[in-house]
Amino acid sequence: MSPAEQLKRQAAARAVDLVRSGMKLGLGTGSTAKHFVELLAERVKEGLEVVGVPTSEQTRALAETLGVPLATLDEQPVLDLTVDGADEIGPGLALVKGGGGALLREKIVATASAQMVVIADESKHVATLGTFPLPIEVVDFGVTSIRRSIEKAGKAAGCHGLLTLRRGPDGHVFVTDQGHLILDAAFGVIPDPGLLAARLAEVAGVVEHGLFIGLASRAILAGASGVTVLDRA
Numbered sequence: 198m199s200p201a202e203q204l205k206r207q208a209a210a211r212a213v214d215l216v217r218s219g220m221k222l223g224l225g226t227g228s229t230a231k232h233f234v235e236l237l238a239e240r241v242k243e244g245l246e247v248v249g250v251p252t253s254e255q256t257r258a259l260a261e262t263l264g265v266p267l268a269t270l271d272e273q274p275v276l277d278l279t280v281d282g283a284d285e286i287g288p289g290l291a292l293v294k295g296g297g298g299a300l301l302r303e304k305i306v307a308t309a310s311a312q313m314v315v316i317a318d319e320s321k322h323v324a325t326l327g328t329f330p331l332p333i334e335v336v337d338f339g340v341t342s343i344r345r346s347i348e349k350a351g352k353a354a355g356c357h358g359l360l361t362l363r364r365g366p367d368g369h370v371f372v373t374d375q376g377h378l379i380l381d382a383a384f385g386v387i388p389d390p391g392l393l394a395a396r397l398a399e400v401a402g403v404v405e406h407g408l409f410i411g412l413a414s415r416a417i418l419a420g421a422s423g424v425t426v427l428d429r430a
């Protein structure tokens with residue numbers, strides 16, 4: 198395993214220690230969340246009793262293959278703990294998420310959870326959000342017009358930058374599990390994430406954006422000198 202993957206696994210292992218029998222869990226998406234699901238599956242094999250609600254079809258397939266008992270969010274609408282990765286972790290544990298395209302389900306699942314713990318290698322911890330382009334999920338009707346409205350909303354929040362329609366590795370337009378498109382907004386700096394979130398929420402056609410504010414209560418960050426745990430004040 199590469200050094201980068203080892204760090205992700207260390208963070209995931211610390212999160213697995215938070216899981217108790219009987220818990221209902223939100224299962225995140227991405228390469229770090231994958232480590233969590235794999236380690237969780239090992240505990241399940243040892244007798245840990247949990248039920249997981251996956252945040253993507255990708256995670257559902259993985260968890261199913263590994264034998265983690267699953268439910269839908271409609272079957273288990275109240276969750277104890279969600280463990281997920283992030284693209285950036287900023288002050289107050291505000292997050293940028295959606296690099297893997299699962300931001301909508303991830304935010305719904307995190308909102309349904311008593312606790313959200315984010316796991317990452319320490320390179321994701323930043324002083325200011327925005328270097329990672331902000332994923333914005335939009336409907337597939339009138340994307341050019343929606344893009345203009347997002348640019349306007351961004352400017353009102355002090356954010357300027359290019360919006361790119363996301364494409365998959367095959368070059369085709371990326372479509373989310375919910376059938377929407379993603380515009381990646383390369384703002385560079387997001388001076389006031391709360392203000393930007395409020396402005397984006399007002400744009401017709403925006404289904405969800407990747408700013409997760411006030412959702413994560415803990416971040417587990419793995420680095421060369423060990424694992425650091427940050428709790429939101």
Ligand SMILES: O=C(CO)[C@H](O)[C@H](O)COP(=O)(O)O
Pocket residue numbers: 225226227228229230281282283284293294295296297298299300303
């Ligand atoms: O938000 C996400 C998916 O929508 C991921 O959690 C985020 O992109 C981090 O992924 P990785 O752990 O692979 O770096």
